[in-house]
Amino acid sequence: MNKHILIVGGGYVGLYTALRLQRKLRGELRSGEARITIIDPQSYMTYQPFLPEAAAGNLSPRHMVAPLRRILPKVRILNGRVTRVNHAERLVTFQPAVGEPRQVAYDVIVMAAGSISRTLPIPGLTDIGIGFKTVGEAIALRNRVLHLLDVAESTDDLEARRRALTFVVVGAGFAGVEALAELEDMAKDSTRYYRNIEPSDIRWVLVEATDRVLPEVGPEMGKWTLEQLRERGIDVKLDTRLESCEDGHVVLSDGSKFDADTLVWTAGVKPSPVVNDSDLPIDERGRVKATAMLTVAGTPGAFTAGDAAGVPDVTNPGQYCAPNAQHAVRQAKVLADNIVRHLQGQELVEYRHKYVGSVAGLGLHQGVANVYGVKLRGFPAWFMHRTYHLSRVPTLNRKVRVVVDWTLALFFKRETISLGEMEHPREGFRAAVATTRR
Ligand SMILES: Cc1cc2nc3c(=O)[nH]c(=O)nc-3n(C[C@H](O)[C@H](O)[C@H](O)COP(=O)(O)OP(=O)(O)OC[C@H]3O[C@@H](n4cnc5c(N)ncnc54)[C@H](O)[C@@H]3O)c2cc1C
Numbered sequence: 001m002n003k004h005i006l007i008v009g010g011g012y013v014g015l016y017t018a019l020r021l022q023r024k025l026r027g028e029l030r031s032g033e034a035r036i037t038i039i040d041p042q043s044y045m046t047y048q049p050f051l052p053e054a055a056a057g058n059l060s061p062r063h064m065v066a067p068l069r070r071i072l073p074k075v076r077i078l079n080g081r082v083t084r085v086n087h088a089e090r091l092v093t094f095q096p097a098v099g100e101p102r103q104v105a106y107d108v109i110v111m112a113a114g115s116i117s118r119t120l121p122i123p124g125l126t127d128i129g130i131g132f133k134t135v136g137e138a139i140a141l142r143n144r145v146l147h148l149l150d151v152a153e154s155t156d157d158l159e160a161r162r163r164a165l166t167f168v169v170v171g172a173g174f175a176g177v178e179a180l181a182e183l184e185d186m187a188k189d190s191t192r193y194y195r196n197i198e199p200s201d202i203r204w205v206l207v208e209a210t211d212r213v214l215p216e217v218g219p220e221m222g223k224w225t226l227e228q229l230r231e232r233g234i235d236v237k238l239d240t241r242l243e244s245c246e247d248g249h250v251v252l253s254d255g256s257k258f259d260a261d262t263l264v265w266t267a268g269v270k271p272s273p274v275v276n277d278s279d280l281p282i283d284e285r286g287r288v289k290a291t292a293m294l295t296v297a298g299t300p301g302a303f304t305a306g307d308a309a310g311v312p313d314v315t316n317p318g319q320y321c322a323p324n325a326q327h328a329v330r331q332a333k334v335l336a337d338n339i340v341r342h343l344q345g346q347e348l349v350e351y352r353h354k355y356v357g358s359v360a361g362l363g364l365h366q367g368v369a370n371v372y373g374v375k376l377r378g379f380p381a382w383f384m385h386r387t388y389h390l391s392r393v394p395t396l397n398r399k400v401r402v403v404v405d406w407t408l409a410l411f412f413k414r415e416t417i418s419l420g421e422m423e424h425p426r427e428g429f430r431a432a433v434a435t436t437r438r
Pocket of ligand 1: 011039042045051052174272274307328
């Protein structure tokens with residue numbers, strides 16, 4: 001038959017779908033009856049729930065990503081972007097990292113391009129805001145927080161110091177609360193090495209447009225998290241929106257105005273833009289229109305899942321599956337099995353999973369959890385958060401590396417140096433060249 005299965009995106013859905021297909025179609029891949037390709041700008045899958053721990057320095061960034069080529073030896077990995085999907089012709093336009101775009105033909109497509117930050121046209125946001133979805137963003141943020149502590153320690157300008165020590169996070173879901181809690185914990189921990197900075201000198205502001213934080217753990221645990229954050233001195237502003245942040249001058253809808261050098265935007269996600277550059281049907285929220293079988297509605301040979309897809313939640317009629325890893329991993333399994341069934345002309349099965357709740361880390365030894373109705377807080381929740389994610393991070397190799405990182409952090413204090421110059425590696429050399437006389 002020689003069927004080419006093309007997976008757009010090598011994240012949660014892409015990696016787990018390919019892993020399962022690699023196993024289930026072993027014979028076909030060997031005989032050349034089937035081929036699998038993943039296209040992704042990165043050569044690794046990012047385990048996003050570990051981003052906050054990587055930002056806080058408890059985990060090496062290399063250990064929270066899974067290398068696609070090593071894990072998927074039977075799959076061809078192409079690095080670059082899909083810029084257009086023409087499903088009518090079974091062709092995608094592939095823009096490689098270097099060189100001209102080219103067309104790649106396929107028989108079956110899996111749209112698994114995930115999501116990007118959902119932003120609003122707020123004055124100044126593009127200039128000073130940073131998201132929290134990639135390893136690059138998490139590590140840049142870590143370097144920035146530590147660098148600004150250095151700045152604050154070294155300046156005599158009180159206004160510059162106040163601005164450097166003010167950190168704003170917009171959006172109090174998973175990403176925002178965990179990022180803020182881990183970074184605050186790290187910054188507080190780091191102040192012991194600074195003569196002139198006390199933990200109380202650092203201001204953390206969490207801005208949330210609704211009246212609750214961390215909805216993923218339910219109202220009771222969300223309320224507890226809110227109290228915890230406030231007890232830690234974090235200024236949580238509910239029912240408040242960011243109105244502008246031009247040149248770092250932050251204006252909020254509750255009337256407060258202050259200056260900040262750092263603003264992290266984690267107020268939701270929207271499907272990857274490639275979804276719009278395709279002839280696949282889109283739903284009212286801009287996601288690929290999916291069926292409960294994880295096929296693209298009314299479109300033979302096309303499958304989808306994860307953050308890019310609007311998958312009906314059959315356990316909750318009328319609702320859609322939330323964009324989270326809990327669904328993405330389980331959907332990938334059903335999706336891969338359905339591709340095999342599709343190739344063998346069998347009937348497809350529905351994706352069915354009832355959301356079981358969530359765990360969240362709130363800094364070292366602190367957490368909150370609500371899983372299968374079991375509500376935990378503090379150390380037990382933090383322990384559950386770590387064990388759960390350890391069990392979920394792909395491959396034994398990564399699991400061992402993560403445990404080693406955590407064990408080291410247990411015995412030695414975490415690293416609190418900013419390696420921000422890694423973002424500008426040629427600056428020193430350029431300065432040296434500039435001193436050379438002709
Ligand atoms: C900080 C943070 C913490 C989180 N914590 C949790 C948690 O604790 N529990 C939980 O359940 N969920 C959590 N999530 C959500 C979870 O990570 C996502 O729901 C999950 O990653 C979605 O999987 P996906 O495969 O749809 O997308 P992704 O994993 O994002 O993968 C999408 C892939 O598509 C690629 N791509 C995008 N556009 C293109 C293109 N044009 N061409 C080719 N490739 C493309 C991207 O590079 C990426 O590799 C968290 C998210 C964040 C940001």
